[in-house]
Amino acid sequence: MKTMKKFKMRLGKIALLLGVMMTFSATAFAHCDSYDGPVIQDAYKALEMKDVTYVMKWIAPEHETEIKQLFGKTIDLKNGDAKIYSIVEKHFLETLVRYHRETEGAPYTGLKPAGSTAPIVQMADNSIANKDVKRLLTALDKHIKTVVQEKYDKVMKLEKVKDNSVTEGRAYVAAYVDYTHTLEALETVLSHQSGHHH
Numbered sequence: 001m002k003t004m005k006k007f008k009m010r011l012g013k014i015a016l017l018l019g020v021m022m023t024f025s026a027t028a029f030a031h032c033d034s035y036d037g038p039v040i041q042d043a044y045k046a047l048e049m050k051d052v053t054y055v056m057k058w059i060a061p062e063h064e065t066e067i068k069q070l071f072g073k074t075i076d077l078k079n080g081d082a083k084i085y086s087i088v089e090k091h092f093l094e095t096l097v098r099y100h101r102e103t104e105g106a107p108y109t110g111l112k113p114a115g116s117t118a119p120i121v122q123m124a125d126n127s128i129a130n131k132d133v134k135r136l137l138t139a140l141d142k143h144i145k146t147v148v149q150e151k152y153d154k155v156m157k158l159e160k161v162k163d164n165s166v167t168e169g170r171a172y173v174a175a176y177v178d179y180t181h182t183l184e185a186l187e188t189v190l191s192h193q194s195g196h197h198h
Contacts, residue, residue, distance in 0.1 A: 032058070032104070033097050036114035038125070043093055050075055055096055063099040070095055144186070151179040 162172035
């Protein structure tokens, strides 16, 4: 009983730390290719203000010249034919996002529609916009505890019958692997603060 209480307390601390890490890094790696993500939102702001500096932070120095040139061509066509501008604007957005993902070590898989971002990442963005992380931490803490508890309960249920047959044994092993890999994934996130979500 005491061990379980300590485990739950430690899990709570992990959830809080993971929540903080996700809050500060989510916009960097989780949804940079969606239309409601920060990269494209900054691109729209840059186009509206006719100021490329809003997007330069999202790319590596070696891509600055190309992005500046493409931005200039896009701006030049802004007041022209709407269909042509739409094509050029999309090319600019795609190039910008592709280069950003390259700097993060992730493949470019196309622009994603607004609303396709995971709810927890949307909450991370909201926590930054509202300068309040408490709601995110509460939701994340609850979610992690629920997931881990469910996986643990499944392992303990199957542990009782694991030696009854090969089928039941394999079901136990599958649940055990799922449970331990979940915890390993949490540890990986906590131990490695850099990288890109694939």
